[in-house]
Amino acid sequence: MRLLVNKIFLTLSVLSALIGLAFLGWILITLFIKGLGSFHFNLFLNDLINDGLRNLIVGQFILAGLASAIGIPLGMAAGIYIQEYGKGRYASLIRDLSDIMMSAPSIVIGAFVYAVIVVPTGGTSGFAGAIALAIMMIPVVINTTDNMLSLVPVELREAGIALGASKYRVIIDIIIKAAKVGIMTGILLAFARIIGETAPLLFTSETSNYFSLDLTESFPSLTVSIYDLANEPEESSRDLAWAASFILTILVLGINLTGRFITRHKE
Amino acid sequence: MPIMNIKKFSFTYPGVEHPSLRNITLPIEKNKITALIGPSGCGKSTLLRAMNRIHDIYPGNKYDGKIELLDIKTGNKNNILDIKKENEFIELRQKVGMIFQKPTPFPMSIFDNVAYGLKITGLKNKTELKDRVEKALKDAALWKEIQDRLSKSAMGLSGGQQQRLCIARAVAVKPEVLLFDEPTSALDPISTGAIEELLVELKKDISIAIVTHNMQQASRISDFTAFMYLGDLIEYNKTENIFLNPKEKRTEDYITGRFG
Numbered sequence: 342m343r344l345l346v347n348k349i350f351l352t353l354s355v356l357s358a359l360i361g362l363a364f365l366g367w368i369l370i371t372l373f374i375k376g377l378g379s380f381h382f383n384l385f386l387n388d389l390i391n392d393g394l395r396n397l398i399v400g401q402f403i404l405a406g407l408a409s410a411i412g413i414p415l416g417m418a419a420g421i422y423i424q425e426y427g428k429g430r431y432a433s434l435i436r437d438l439s440d441i442m443m444s445a446p447s448i449v450i451g452a453f454v455y456a457v458i459v460v461p462t463g464g465t466s467g468f469a470g471a472i473a474l475a476i477m478m479i480p481v482v483i484n485t486t487d488n489m490l491s492l493v494p495v496e497l498r499e500a501g502i503a504l505g506a507s508k509y510r511v512i513i514d515i516i517i518k519a520a521k522v523g524i525m526t527g528i529l530l531a532f533a534r535i536i537g538e539t540a541p542l543l544f545t546s547e548t549s550n551y552f553s554l555d556l557t558e559s560f561p562s563l564t565v566s567i568y569d570l571a572n573e574p575e576e577s578s579r580d581l582a583w584a585a586s587f588i589l590t591i592l593v594l595g596i597n598l599t600g601r602f603i604t605r606h607k608e
Numbered sequence: 609m610p611i612m613n614i615k616k617f618s619f620t621y622p623g624v625e626h627p628s629l630r631n632i633t634l635p636i637e638k639n640k641i642t643a644l645i646g647p648s649g650c651g652k653s654t655l656l657r658a659m660n661r662i663h664d665i666y667p668g669n670k671y672d673g674k675i676e677l678l679d680i681k682t683g684n685k686n687n688i689l690d691i692k693k694e695n696e697f698i699e700l701r702q703k704v705g706m707i708f709q710k711p712t713p714f715p716m717s718i719f720d721n722v723a724y725g726l727k728i729t730g731l732k733n734k735t736e737l738k739d740r741v742e743k744a745l746k747d748a749a750l751w752k753e754i755q756d757r758l759s760k761s762a763m764g765l766s767g768g769q770q771q772r773l774c775i776a777r778a779v780a781v782k783p784e785v786l787l788f789d790e791p792t793s794a795l796d797p798i799s800t801g802a803i804e805e806l807l808v809e810l811k812k813d814i815s816i817a818i819v820t821h822n823m824q825q826a827s828r829i830s831d832f833t834a835f836m837y838l839g840d841l842i843e844y845n846k847t848e849n850i851f852l853n854p855k856e857k858r859t860e861d862y863i864t865g866r867f868g
Contacts (some may be wrong), residue, residue, distance in 0.1 A: 428667075494712075496708050496709075496710050496712045497712050497714070498665065499662055499665065499706075499708065499712075500706075500708060500712035500714070500774065501714070502662060502665055502701065503660060503662055503701055503705060503706035503708075503778075504701065504702075504705065504724065504725040504728065504777065504778065504781065505698045505699070505701040505702035505725060505728055505729070505781065506724075506725075506728050507694060507698060508665075510728065514714075514724070515714050515715070518714070518715045518716065519714075519715045521715070
């Protein structure tokens with residue numbers, strides 16, 4: 342009887358895993374077929390106005406890069422604070438808030454930034470988009486930093502203190518170093534997450550057909566352009582959307598795999 | 609002559625009503641090894657951790673009595689329980705170092721591990737740094753094994769080597785007292801033997817207090833032994849007296865293995 346239950350349970354688990362994988366495979370295969378069909382190396386050389394994707398890819402990286410420049414230091418500082426300094430109610434409040442923020446729908450964050458930045462500044466801008474992405478990123482970085490620091494054995498902290506190091510030196514020189522790989526992986530995964538986001542950018546940075554480095558104007562974004570192109574009536578636009586989706590998927594996949602590779606390689 | 613004098617010392621952990629240590633009076637003799645023995649939970653580690661105030665990483669502890677530390681230069685005795693400022697704590701911990709049960713190599717190279725404490729004290733001169741690191745590694749009987757891989761990560765050393773590295777790191781800053789909290793309980797017999805020899809060697813320059821569960825270890829290496837039980841100091845004497853001729857019944861019961 343127990344053996345039978347065991348077998349049924351195993352079959353069910355395998356079946357659900359297969360169903361999940363099947364859909365994932367389906368998505369990937371469709372993406373590969375459609376994406377590769379419209380993929381051309383010239384896409385990297387031309388801007389969207391000339392039916393290329395160059396400005397969008399560069400723009401997306403600038404947005405995500407700027408978001409990281411804002412989000413990583415803030416998130417790490419907050420993570421260090423709640424793990425190392427904040428004991429008691431204030432720290433756990435920040436931790437809870439960060440957890441809530443992590444599960445906030447991205448479109449809500451987009452709407453929030455629209456209300457507090459886009460409307461007062463009178464228009465969509467690269468800055469607004471980067472800030473929306475940074476807001477997406479901060480709770481993930483806080484969470485990673487917090488968790489990874491908590492894994493550093495308490496003896497290591499005590500050993501540093503016992504050697505006559507001050508608390509902040511122990512944190513900077515020893516604790517963060519010990520947690521470095523974990524934190525880096527977490528940051529990389531957070532980056533992979535925001536680089537594929539559309540909703541926070543939809544009405545903050547919007548997108549642009551032209552190459553631009555001016556963050557005070559609407560800013561080229563790969564994801565928002567995919568959304569726009571997919572809604573166009575022309576076949577050629579939709580093909581371009583497929584190619585863009587394909588490139589985006591490869592990018593995100595690559596970053597994710599790098600993250601995993603680092604973790605495995607280091608441990 | 610004692611380098612530390614614990615006088616009527618009581619200690620209470622935060623959020624606890626009853627003290628974990630009661631009215632302990634105990635000298636730590638200069639250039640001798642003092643062993644603290646007793647069953648688990650008797651307070652020996654708690655006492656040891658009070659001697660460089662490492663307890664204070666976690667706030668809310670209550671201290672009573674005195675722990676005096678001899679200032680070798682001036683001959684003054686300072687009560688370390690009066691310390692409140694961060695820089696005084698740092699000074700105390702540079703004088704009174706600590707080695708833990710589990711080896712605690714920092715995630716950096718072997719050289720940087722030993723140099724860490726020195727860099728904190730502000731030593732920047734590269735050649736002096738190198739000399740001090742080499743001296744410390746030699747003092748910790750580790751130099752021969754690792755001299756050709758100083759730039760390699762310390763995490764790759766064996767457990768016994770890691771522990772000797774931690775000792776080298778502590779020795780490098782020239783402490784006056786070293787506190788050992790069961791330093792060999794995670795090591796194999798050969799590494800344990802090496803560390804025991806090292807301790808006996810080190811007491812020429814440094815006064816040592818060691819917490820140990822291993823009675824043979826206490827009898828082998830220590831000059832004085834304190835037996836503690838349930839937060840009280842039951843008996844303190846020369847090690848041979850404690851082991852051969854204990855005055856208290858509880859001491860005798862413990863060292864003969866009747867409880868504990």
